[in-house]
Amino acid sequence: MYTIGIDLGGTNIAAGIVDENMKIVKKASVPTPVSRGGDAIMADMAGLCKRLSQEAGIALDSISSVGVASPGTILYEEGMVERSDNLHFFRFPIVEKFRALFPVRQVFLENDANAAAYAEALCGAARGTRDSVMITLGTGLGGGIVINKKIYYGWNGGAAELGHVVIKKYGRLCNCGRHGCWEAYCSATGLIKTTEEMLEECRRLKHKTLMTDEVKKYGKVNARVAFNAMRAGDVYGRQVVELYQDYLAEGIVNLINIFQPEVLSIGGGICNEKEYLVSPDFLQRISEEQFTRDSGRKTTIRIAELGNDAGIIGAAALERNAMA
Amino acid sequence: MYTIGIDLGGTNIAAGIVDENMKIVKKASVPTPVSRGGDAIMADMAGLCKRLSQEAGIALDSISSVGVASPGTILYEEGMVERSDNLHFFRFPIVEKFRALFPVRQVFLENDANAAAYAEALCGAARGTRDSVMITLGTGLGGGIVINKKIYYGWNGGAAELGHVVIKKYGRLCNCGRHGCWEAYCSATGLIKTTEEMLEECRRLKHKTLMTDEVKKYGKVNARVAFNAMRAGDVYGRQVVELYQDYLAEGIVNLINIFQPEVLSIGGGICNEKEYLVSPDFLQRISEEQFTRDSGRKTTIRIAELGNDAGIIGAAALERNAMA
Numbered sequence: 001m002y003t004i005g006i007d008l009g010g011t012n013i014a015a016g017i018v019d020e021n022m023k024i025v026k027k028a029s030v031p032t033p034v035s036r037g038g039d040a041i042m043a044d045m046a047g048l049c050k051r052l053s054q055e056a057g058i059a060l061d062s063i064s065s066v067g068v069a070s071p072g073t074i075l076y077e078e079g080m081v082e083r084s085d086n087l088h089f090f091r092f093p094i095v096e097k098f099r100a101l102f103p104v105r106q107v108f109l110e111n112d113a114n115a116a117a118y119a120e121a122l123c124g125a126a127r128g129t130r131d132s133v134m135i136t137l138g139t140g141l142g143g144g145i146v147i148n149k150k151i152y153y154g155w156n157g158g159a160a161e162l163g164h165v166v167i168k169k170y171g172r173l174c175n176c177g178r179h180g181c182w183e184a185y186c187s188a189t190g191l192i193k194t195t196e197e198m199l200e201e202c203r204r205l206k207h208k209t210l211m212t213d214e215v216k217k218y219g220k221v222n223a224r225v226a227f228n229a230m231r232a233g234d235v236y237g238r239q240v241v242e243l244y245q246d247y248l249a250e251g252i253v254n255l256i257n258i259f260q261p262e263v264l265s266i267g268g269g270i271c272n273e274k275e276y277l278v279s280p281d282f283l284q285r286i287s288e289e290q291f292t293r294d295s296g297r298k299t300t301i302r303i304a305e306l307g308n309d310a311g312i313i314g315a316a317a318l319e320r321n322a323m324a
Numbered sequence: 325m326y327t328i329g330i331d332l333g334g335t336n337i338a339a340g341i342v343d344e345n346m347k348i349v350k351k352a353s354v355p356t357p358v359s360r361g362g363d364a365i366m367a368d369m370a371g372l373c374k375r376l377s378q379e380a381g382i383a384l385d386s387i388s389s390v391g392v393a394s395p396g397t398i399l400y401e402e403g404m405v406e407r408s409d410n411l412h413f414f415r416f417p418i419v420e421k422f423r424a425l426f427p428v429r430q431v432f433l434e435n436d437a438n439a440a441a442y443a444e445a446l447c448g449a450a451r452g453t454r455d456s457v458m459i460t461l462g463t464g465l466g467g468g469i470v471i472n473k474k475i476y477y478g479w480n481g482g483a484a485e486l487g488h489v490v491i492k493k494y495g496r497l498c499n500c501g502r503h504g505c506w507e508a509y510c511s512a513t514g515l516i517k518t519t520e521e522m523l524e525e526c527r528r529l530k531h532k533t534l535m536t537d538e539v540k541k542y543g544k545v546n547a548r549v550a551f552n553a554m555r556a557g558d559v560y561g562r563q564v565v566e567l568y569q570d571y572l573a574e575g576i577v578n579l580i581n582i583f584q585p586e587v588l589s590i591g592g593g594i595c596n597e598k599e600y601l602v603s604p605d606f607l608q609r610i611s612e613e614q615f616t617r618d619s620g621r622k623t624t625i626r627i628a629e630l631g632n633d634a635g636i637i638g639a640a641a642l643e644r645n646a647m648a
Contacts, residue, residue: 073616082619131479147471154584155455156621161581164615166574168493169504176615178577180493250490253502257485258582260478291488291500292397295406297480 002058004049004066004104005316007112007308010034010086013041015048016309017056017063018316022123024309026056038092046101065106067318068094069115069311074157079109082157108318114151114160115314116267116306117144122317124310125302126263133261134304135162135252137268140175141183141190145259150324163187167251185247188223188270191240195226198240210234227273245277249285256290256299267304278303326382328373328390328428329640331436331632334358334410337365339372340633341380341387342640346447348633350380362416370425389430391642392418393439393635398481403433406481432642438475438484439638440591440630441468446641448634449626450587457585458628459486459576461592464499465507465514469583474648487511491575509571512547512594515564519550522564534558551597569601573609580614580623591628602627 002025007014009032016027030048033040045068053060072084079095081087095107110118117134126132130149136142143162145152153159163183164176171180172193184190195211199221202209210229214237215221226244229237255264270277283301292298306313326349331338333356340351354372357364369392377384396408403419405411419431434442441458450456454473460466467486469476477483487507488500495504496517508514519535523545526533534553538561539545550568553561576588594601607625616622630637 073619129479131476147476148474150472152455152471155453155586155623156584156616156619158616158619159582159584161615164581165489165578167490169491169495169571169574171493178613247493250493254489257488258483260480260483262479289502291485292480292482295397295480295482299479 001064002062003064003316003319004052005312005314006045006049006066006068007115007311007315008032008041008045008068008070008087009112009311010071013045013048014308014312015045015052016312016316017052017058018313022313022317024312025058026052027309027312028052028055032087034087038087038089039097041087042094042097042101045098049102060103063104065108065319066098066102066104067108067110067115067315068098069110069112069315070094071112074109074111074153076109076153076157079107081109106319108315108322110151110315110318110321111144111153111157111160112311113142114144114153115318116304116310117146117160117265117314118151118317118321119306119310119314120265120267120304121146121149122320123313124305125265126261129262131259131261132263132265133162133255133259134265134267135255137186137188137266137270139188141187142268148324151321162255165251165254167247167254182247182251186244186251188268191223191226191244191270192221194243195221195240198226198236202236207236209236211237211240223270227276231276241276245279245282249282249289252286252301253289256286256292260292261299263300263302265302265304267307267310271303274303325388326386327388327640327643328376329636329638330369330373330390330392331439331635331639332356332365332369332392332394332411333436333635334395337369337372338632338636339369339376340636340640341376341382342637346637346641348636349382350376351633351636352376352379356411358411362411362413363421365411366418366421366425369422373426384427387428389432389643390422390426390428391432391434391439391639392422393434393436393639394418395436398433398435398477400433400477400481403431405433430643432639432646434475434639434642434645435468435477435481435484436635437466438468438477439642440628440634441470441484441589441638442475442641442645443630443634443638444589444591444628445470445473446644447637448629449589450585453586455583455585456587456589457486457579457583458589458591459579461510461512461590461594463512465511466592472648475645486579489575489578491571491578506571506575510568510575512592515547515550515568515594516545518567519545519564522550522560526560531560533560535561535564547594551600555600565600569603569606573606573613576610576625577613580610580616584616585623587624587626589626589628591631591634595627598627
């Protein structure tokens with residue numbers, strides 16, 4: 001038997017047919033027709049699933065379930081997205097709508113960050129563990145929690161908003177309305193803001209920085225500017241990266257003190273910086289600052305392994321999660 | 325059948341025989357002989373259990389298990405306290421030592437804050453829930469997490485150190501070595517420090533405050549000084565309490581965004597301030613600031629119900645936890 005996983009994003013719908021070993025046998029994606037509304041999105045999702053099964057030569061009755069990973073808060077019992085600002089969903093009944101278009105025995109719905117964390121726990125950076133946590137350093141800072149080999153979503157489906165934890169009281173304004181959330185410092189958006197602040201400071205003090213050249217190269221300030229400048233020997237780029245790592249370590253130690261997961265994995269675009277982000281100094285600091293610094297068993301920090309496939313694999317595995 | 329719960333504290337050993345409805349049928353306590361070492365503590369625990377069963381007229385073969393709630397990090401598989409500075413335990417094998425002195429089928433060991441959270445989840449402020457979180461505002465700020473009706477202790481038994489989460493980067497030095505932990509502001513010790521800072525400020529500016537009279541009354545600054553002065557109309561006492569509530573709300577919203585528990589209960593001595601602590605303004609702020617502010621299902625904040633019995637009841641219920 002196979003399952004299909006759909007990673008429903010604000011830009012693209014990515015889907016894949018996954019076998020019982022959690023390997024993607026065929027995948028494809030189409031742009032998300034957000035402006036045409038929820039029903040158009042459902043139709044394109046169903047069309048993509050039909051195309052995939054035809055192209056892979058897998059009959060529909062060999063597909064036991066379809067899982068959908070969506071942004072937003074999920075109402076599990078209702079099979080609804082309670083709210084997703086990216087997709088303009090408000091109490092949108094994905095499960096019912098999709099099943100009407102694609103006849104499959106079961107349709108599962110999960111938050112996208114939770115699905116990615118589940119995929120990493122099943123067959124990625126946290127495989128073989130019972131309790132793990134994943135954070136995703138993207139435009140926002142998302143999170144997923146797997147406890148006792150099952151996705152943890154809390155009482156109302158909205159758990160694991162790990163970026164919306166204040167770590168600096170009276171700090172930067174966050175999109176959520178609070179001040180000093182971890183996301184405001186450690187998302188790509190937060191890193192860009194720190195980079196901009198440093199660039200402004202360099203301009204004011206008339207200090208030269210290689211970050212200026214990087215900004216010209218990309219035509220804008222992005223999350224790579226500071227890392228690139230640091231690698232070229234720029235002291236200001238290094239300061240931005242060190243400040244970023246400082247906040248990232250602070251938040252990770254917080255999560256370790258709360259969860260003591262066996263593995264904490266880090267996903268999202270900023271992970272492409274690999275050892276420049278997760279450096280030996282960074283790991284040592286986390287090891288020394290946690291409450292259990294003297295314990296014989298400490299959380300392993302790993303870069304996520306499944307990259308962009310995590311959403312598809314996690315969604316495809318939701319049937320397994322439901323049985324766990 | 326009955327079980328015995330032992331709440332092993334740095335000052336007292338409290339124990340109770342508990343029936344199948346989680347009611348304490350008989351309880352007693354003795355001072356903890358910390359200076360005489362671990363074996364003396366075990367002997368006094370066993371003596372207390374024998375005395376209780378005799379006085380209650382309950383034969384030893386009607387007692388299915390004894391649960392011990394201890395401070396410190398627990399090594400579950402080994403039945404050991406890995407470390408408790410209060411009790412001077414380091415890798416101390418409570419389960420093995422105690423069983424040699426008190427012949428009972430099963431002995432369970434759990435962290436005291438986890439046991440209290442489990443008791444509240446079973447028959448206290450969070451009864452009937454699946455997922456709940458408890459915080460304890462005592463000398464330190466402790467926590468316990470119950471997920472899927474089971475105590476969550478993480479990979480190494482050290483989870484739920486909810487006070488050791490930095491909420492104010494570069495803030496007050498905490499006992500754990502980090503700066504700005506929630507505990508440094510919201511434990512009784514943190515409240516006392518804030519009170520002392522305000523008293524110093526009043527002295528410096530030559531402002532009169534009723535807190536000075538409260539300090540004279542108690543002979544020292546304690547966690548009641550600011551609350552008492554506020555109730556007597558003192559503006560500086562009010563400022564201290566409002567600052568305390570501000571930090572408390574910040575940390576509680578953090579926990580809601582992470583866990584979305586059905587109930588978050590608040591225990592510990594500071595809870596005796598009841599509605600002066602958990603005021604309507606305080607609850608409204610928590611409701612408005614959480615990420616799920618628009619959700620139809622929101623976490624209920626409750627003062628813990630079991631008081632000093634939570635440790636005994638939670639310890640006595642560890643057999644049930646193990647089967648959950």
